[in-house]
Amino acid sequence: MSAVFIFLAGLLLASSLAAVMFRRLVYTALSLAVAFASLAALYLHLGAEFAGFAQVMVYVGAVAILIVFALLLTRNAGSDPEHPGHGGSWITGAAIAVLVFGCLAFNIVTSSACARPMPNPPSITTRQIGESLMTRYVLPLEVLGLLLTAAALGAATLALEDKRKS
Amino acid sequence: MSGTPLVYYLLLAALLFSIGLGAALTRRNAILVLIGIELMLNAANLNFIAFWRYSPNPEALSGFMFVLFSIAVAAAEAAVGLALIVSIYRHRRTTRLEGMSSLKG
Incomplete structure (x- = not known):
């Protein structure tokens, strides 16, 4: 596991977690842009330059800006009066997400397709x-x-x- | 180049998918639900790129092309979804999902 991958994966997970956890919606949009940018860097790291630059142009350039515009246009909707702790629906949603990750991770780890070695970098x-x-x-x-x-x-x-x- | 085994990329994509799923299921703001859906789409794209890179024949470009088309479709989906949210906000003055429980305009 290379250091670049660890850094980019940590940045991606931290910023996407921040994007869904922040109370202030503007911080959400900004950390979402960071998550998209680190994903583009992961594509570059994997040798998919064109997909990485397309990701930067479409997601960091367009989708993040669209989300900022939507947040500004709906600004008076009451910034965030939500209480994630109350009610059973929050617990249920988080439990379903953890369960789905458990199933995916179990199948990924036990799969034989993941053991294949990395081929030489393709010259695309x-x-x-x-x-x-x-x-x-x-x-x-x-x-x-x-x-x-x-x-x-x-x-x-x-x-x-x-x-x-x- | 990178010596990271494929399984780490798949686990990272699964974690990103779960974060997006958790956001889509638990948040009450429609824009945040849309953000969760975008994160799930991006996790799928990361899987495609990783499998393309580790495939025995990357010159076929199949996974790569799938990601390009998927990015474009996701952009269209985000534009229409945000336009819907803005349109609902004009009618209802809210972006919370509880305020959108009826289909009457």
């Missing part, structure tokens, strides 16, 4: 990625373009709806 160039996007994966790419257009139009329509009615 951006040219190769672009060529396979234009040949083998061209239909998913077009469908994805359609989906993104529909999502952009749908999000704009949803957010504007109230203004049009009044």
Whole structure:
């Protein structure tokens, strides 16, 4: 286990835990950005440069900013009057999460597929990625373009709806 | 390069998934539930990249492409989900899930 992996994994776990535990919602958005950035660094560490930079652009650049905008637009909703200690639902949710992790970890540790050695780092160039996007994966790419257009139009329509009615 | 065995990446992704699941199940703010869902999606992406890196034939690029498409779909999902939350907030003046228990506009 390399030191870079330990550092990035610790940063990822700490910032994602902070993102879901903080009371102040602005801190939540900022630690979420840190979690996304450390995940991008993990992708770079694994040799997937293109996916790492896509992660930085899409998640750190767009999704985190979107969440900040949504938090600001819904700012008056009462910042956080929640009491996570009361009621049984909090305990139940946390227990389910721990249980799911237990099942996943048991299956991961006992699986034989994890014992395979690490192959040599693949030499994937951006040219190769672009060529396979234009040949083998061209239909998913077009469908994805359609989906993104529909999502952009749908999000704009949803957010504007109230203004049009009044 | 990195000498980390595959099992550590899988355990890290499982832990990240559980954190996201716990957030989605326990938090009462709709935006925080959406954040939990994003964390779970990212855990799946980390699994894809790790399996791609440790596969005997990484030149096939299958897991890698899956992550690229998954990132794009997750971005669309986040945009629509946050627009829904903002739209509900305009009607109800709340982002708490208890305030959204009926479908009447």
